Amino acid sequence: MSSPLFGIVPAGQPLITEPASTPSPTSLLYSLPTTKPFSHIVVFMLPGVALPPGTAAAIYLATAADVAASGSAPNFKFLGAIGPGKESAMFKVTAGESGLMIGVSVEAEDAIAGQLQTLAANKASNPGAASSSQPSTTVLAQHIIQNAFNFLSSFSGAAGPGGVEVVPLKAFEDWWRKFESRVRSDPSFLEKQSD
Incomplete structure (x- = not known):
């Protein structure tokens, strides 16, 4: 595995293709940046990469502190897999102060299929665990509307025809630009916003 095989993109961060280390010929370890907060990562096979027949790439997660504390055998959590067809x-992910490490291991499809079944069963038996920390779509929509209203209300005051307050379209465009910029710099800011 001498040339880059996989790409990792933490939301709002640059592409990572070079592993921090290669513990074995079939395993790669990537260190994720801690410069800006992020809540999602994308892992993908680079164009032109083909895994050996009957294999897929298992994706694992560990904190940098776990890796340092346990030396050569950190406690990685299975996230999922990629391979032919996916x-x-x-x-x-939850980015901690110590940073995150992503492990990518090329393994037999059968072994990965078993891990995927276990992961799906765990999610099915504990459906509230993943969603309890995330606000609902309704709450996120309310936060977006509240953000827009607060910004646009600063332009109100001039009554138009029929006594209705009018906000210039340029004000909405300005809000949208600022909102998109904020989402790019901190994708989870709406989740942190208080009700």
Whole structure:
């Protein structure tokens, strides 16, 4: 595995193709940046990459502190897999102060299929675990509307025809540009916004 095989993109961060280390011929370890917060990562096979027949790439997660504390055998959590027919996947992660490490291991498809079944069963038996920390779509929509209203209300005051307050379209365009910029710099800011 001398040339890059996989790409990793933490939301709002640059593409990572070079592993921090290669613990074995079939395993790669990537260190994710801690410069800006992110809540999702995308892992994908680079164009032209073909895995050996009967294999797929298992994706694992560990904190940098776990890796340092346990030396050569950190406690990695299985996130999912990519391979032929599913060349990319997105995962929700929680970036800690110590940073995150992503492990990519080329393994037999059968072994990965078993891990995927276990992962699906765990999610099915504990459906509230993943969603309890995430606000609902309704709450996120309310936060977006509240953000827009707060910004646009600063332009109100001039009554138009019929006594209705009018906000210039340029004000909405300005809000949208600022909103998109903020989402790019911190994709989870709406989740943190208080009700």
